[in-house]
Amino acid sequence: MTNEGKDNIINILPYFAGVILAFLIALYIRTIPKASVFLSNGFVRFGGNDPWYHLRNVESIVNNFPNMLWFDAYTQYPNGTDQVFAPLFDLVLGTIIWILGGGNPSQDLIYTVSAYYPAFLGALVVVPTYFAAKWLFNRETGILASLLIAISSGQFLSRSILGFNDHHIAETLLSTITAMFLIMAIRKANDSGIFFDDLKGSRFENLKPALPYLVLSGIALGAYSLAWKGALFFSFIIGVYIAIQHVMDHLNGRSTDYLAISGMVIFAVALIIVLLTPHLGGTKALHIKGLLAGIVAFPVLTGMSIAMSRKKFNKYYYPGLAAVLFVGGIIISKQVSPSAYSLVTSVFSYFMRTGGGLTIAEASPLLSMGGQFSLAPFWGNFTTLGYISLLAIIFLGYEAFKKNTSPERTFLLVWTFMIIWAMLQQNRFAYYYSVNAAILSAYVGIKFMELAGWKGLLEDIRSKNKFDIKNIKIWPVVSVLVIILVFMYPSYNMSMQQSQYTGGPNGYWIEATMWLNSNTPDPGLDYYESYEVPAKGESYQYPDTAYGVMSWWDYGHWIEVIGHRIPNANPFQQGVGGRRNSIEEENRPGASTFFTAQSEEEATAVLEAVHPDPDKAGARYIVSDVEMATGKFYAMAAWTLDTNDYYIPVQTDMGTQTVPGPRYFNSMESRLHIFDARGLEQYRMVYESPVGNSAEIGYKNIYNALFEGDLALENTGYVKIFEYVEGAQIVGEAPDGEDVVISTTIMTNIGRTFVYSQSAVSDGTYSFTVPYSTQGPIEGETQFDTMPIGAYKITYGSFVEEVDVSERDVLDGNVIEI
Template identity: 35%
Template sequence: MIGFTDHCAAEVLLSTTAMLFFILAVRSGQGKLTFASLRGGDLAALKRPLLYALFAGLFLGLYIDAWAAGHLFVGILLVFVTVQSIVDHLRGRNVEYLGIVGTVTLLITLLLVLPFVRVYNGFGSTYYSMFQPTMLIIGIVFMLFLSFISTLLVQRGMERRYFPLIVFGSIAIVFVILAVASPQFVSSLMGGLNIFQPRTGGAATISEASSILERYAIQRNFPGLISFLSPFWLTLLALPLILHRYYRDDRRNADMLIVVWTLMMLALTFAQNRFAYYYAVNVAFLSGYLVSFILEKTRFLEVEDTLIRMAKGSSKETLDQNRLLTNVAVIVILAMLFVYPAMFGTVQGVSIGSFHSERHVGPLSSDWYDSVAWLQDNTPDPGMDIYTIYEHPPEGEKFSYPDSAYGIMSWWDYGHWIETIGHRLPNANPFQQGIGSKETGIPGSSPFFLAQNEAEAEAVLAGLDENRSAYSNTRYVITDVEMAMGKFHAIAAWSNIYPGEYQFNHWQDGQPITIYRTPYFRTMVARLHFFDGSEAEVQEGWAMAFRSDGQGGISVEPQKRSRNYQELLDSVNESLGRGYAAAEVVSQSPVMTSAPLEALGHYRLVHESQSSVTSNDQKYVKIFEHVPGATITGKASPGTEVVISVPITTNRGRNFLYKQSTVADSDGVFALVVPYSTEGPATWSTNFDTGPLGPYTLIVGNVQYEVRVPEGAVIAGSSINI
């Protein structure tokens, strides 16, 4: 495929081109384009500004077609037209050109947006809905209103100062009317303004949605020799210079658009650094203006002209050596400030300049690519093609999925990979859909991976669609080491749970040590990724005691290290008895549980990637199948311990033991739900390449049995009586 298909690249190209043509339209229309010239058919006055306005509307429409929330730039134009109309009116200039240019631009934009409007989306500002055409129509009416009121006041000889009062008063009145007549539109409009506010909660963990003031984002996006010499800051010096030029020169009306555009994009970038790719355009032309302003003061063009004439053999030219040296020094300084960092800049010792751009964005990791590609070739067809356009269900109804359809649970970061490479339906995706929240009880990926036991996890999956089976709602679960470690804080944050509930850092011998608490090991993401869903005994635990350090902090004091869980619990109780504020059993490794873990009966490992990420050979990406499981039932004396186990070999040759235990109840009955088939895959089911080496071993008291489990029993949830 030739070209770059990321819609973000299209956003910048189309929005910038739209602004370019609007600037040209405003400049060429000033003092020429009026309603009278329209009525008189004055082609000399009409041709250029109207053509520019038409192209501005064309590119603005294409921009909104590329991004539904592109009405942001409609807001920028409306703010500019409002400010410039007030300035022009107060200075005694005709403002009709702004209304005409703005109307043509927004009218063309409206025509391009209308084919994509979906009425069923209501007034949703992030979807193609009634919001975009409504805003465009209001914008057209408002721009014409400004021109009409200005002309009317001039014709009646009224004082100019009344105009801004009428404008702001009209805005307030129209806002109240809209709030009453169309509260949905106003609600979406005000909600859209949240884009100027920093994200909180789970959204704050999205790297691109964090403020550009965090995580060295300014230096990463706009590298400078040192952080405060970043072009991000330096180019702001151009704004007062542009405003000064605007104040002194009545012909520089478009300068106000540059200022409004820059300030709005700057505010957005402060709130969310994802808008740095937009603001880069503003930084570019502000840098250009600042550099040209400086070189004008050093009379660079005169030196350049002299050097050119001397190179052509003119003997009449003399070169001012001081001026030459001054310009050379200035050019070197400007190059070091603006050019060198952009090419060779670093952040914390990492090269980020364009010269090293190949290091910035690497390809999808082979672990993930191979894993999601495996899905397409080895899992049942869900009966829904990603290239088919499906009809939206009637209002108030949910989409009716075919019986063959099923979801795949993973963290939202990976949803598009699952869909576009694996051709399967993710339960959560990078539009932040399907994340859910444990705090609010909304089912989704966050509450699932944080679930503290299998029953809680099953309830989450069942809640995704109460009209379908939980095994259809989610048939496969994909985990990776990032979810279990680096991204775990984000999974907790989306449920508004402080990550310290699961893990925290403790300084020991001057080094930060991550401490993993019992709730961490009980989460589904840890059970699946580090323990393969099997039963696990305590591998290494520490009894930690906590007390105030007398300086407003907490002193963490290790008390006992052991593999015996009861010994650790006894140490905790002893610490509490000695007056410690708190004590608990923890671990210093995410792969060595500090608390006993029960086996999962409805999740079986079916595939894993090639890269090892732990000393015990755990892999980077794992795929589990969510199955009803076969129920092994039998009878024994009440209280008899029952253990079932089977060795598993993965597609990468890793071996582990799946183990599950229980005790016979008061009636002597026991039941164990096991997820693995011992007879291999069936043609109609998952073509798994990870599975048992032989039959299960069932130990009931002192009696041992061999148990074989067919694939049909696992998928159907059948019982096998011993």
């Protein structure tokens, strides 16, 4: 090896070591909360909601390798659903697990690898961040950027923490890889001078330096498109950049051929990958149209530039003409091609949410807490790097405006502004901006260190090939301390706090869904089956034994994956019902309409309407938790677009306060969770989890104070499961006008007791429909131990009679005559 080669290796080694260090730091931070993921009882708790459905996909892939679960009959009963996620994230993970398990991986291997997968991908982001920053600025900026992204907090960390097995971190990784290759591709293409005339003459020499990076950028964009169904977003960013760069180059008298050629190659490669993929979460056609639009638009922009330059039109006409063509194209497409028009409008409206959609935590605006403007989320996601990156944007923007800045730095600015635009509308895109913040802050940090004298010091060390501490002066030391204390420590401190815990189902929900798994009838579907996709326009044919489990959409994946039961609603916001745009719309049946229903009869009508068969109900079980009964209730109402009067103002010693009102306490959610389904005819509690701290006592206290109630001021089960049954009909005779009461004491599975009762005024006869069996469960049906501790008592005047009711009477709706 030559001395020059040795010198190159020696120069590269510190940077290589820096990237490895950044990777290890990132991986360490992400694996800190092992104890809250791998529980002592052997349960692996994945975070959030969607990671559970990715686990569902991976289990299906492993059991049916290499087939993807393109249709899932085990959610959104009674419809099922086409695969919502783009396939790449799960297919890669499933393949890794299948290989590691020798074609027959154990459940432990599936869960363990799936839990570590996002942490590994999150740590890998340091690599493209390093190269993107290096190719934009220099190696030093690359190293600092890789260290800053490694310790970044907020959504970037939460989406890549151990156990958060979701595609979001793959979005960040693949979009950053796309940007990394695009930066070098644009640089090479610009420097080489690529022209359409050269390609027409089969002269490809100038294309060769850029071509590998263009192809790699296209492959990365294609892979990104297969990892997220909304990935047209980054294609849009590239398209906006190429359009802006066209304008800048035309105004500066430069050729724009390299931009059109580069864009066409990148989009063509991505298009081929998309075309080869069977499904993309329902957005394949949108991706094809979007990529084709770019392939057509880029040479049109260049053709306009060439034509205007040849005819010596005023160069400032170009941006105006481009804007006119864009707007004109939208207007024409609306008339002649509705699909093309919907493509454009969908890009601009993708991030907009209204009504119930605003209650989705990740879809709310970034600078908002409780509906009020707040900078706290900005600090929580980026700490000081958020503000430092804004300074970098100002400086680089000024440079771009005043100087002939490089095309790749223009891309950085466009990339950054587009991410900010998306992030301000949906806070989830903060995990994208963490990369931009790291690169931009590293740029500022290295500039600051250079001003402090580090550049000259390093050059002196390289020239002398040795380090002498006597050459170190105070300002370089101060600059290092500033980088550590201002740039690094706030992020690291925030990340260490954040990494102490993970999300996901709490112990109450884990126990409740496992109870569902063990104590309710098998729905008659193989959980691991590769279901046949229904023909277009037809619905999936469920067996007669199938049934739904009604709960709020947040919990659908837990019910499916842990409980192995079929939820009516899920975190894809399927089965929610309600309205979307106007209060004038029909209030569609679903979870929101069921839980906000103002009577048992109204709620039951919703259940009946959910199923297309008039003889079947959409759900057999209803699962509620105390969050649904308190904090989340407003979200249920929001999905119906009718939120009035659930909460009312009340004058107290502390001033006017808003508290639950009659409409809230009449809701089905309140009747079930707050009142334990007391007095309901066809709904019975069959399980409650242990008690958890909540706002439940406060709600009961309000009811007692305002409505003369007598509810016990106690917290009850955090999660409760109810069963919808036909109900046994008890009929008898009593003197006309007598107040007849039927009652029994219910003891729940945790030993809590409450009185179930109904009353009626006799007209010579009386009739009660009751949901509880006094004789316990029967084989093949719900195995409950929440039940009456004795017979029903019927009383009026001095008359008392006890009645036993069998489980078969309850399930079949039999009539019991007294």
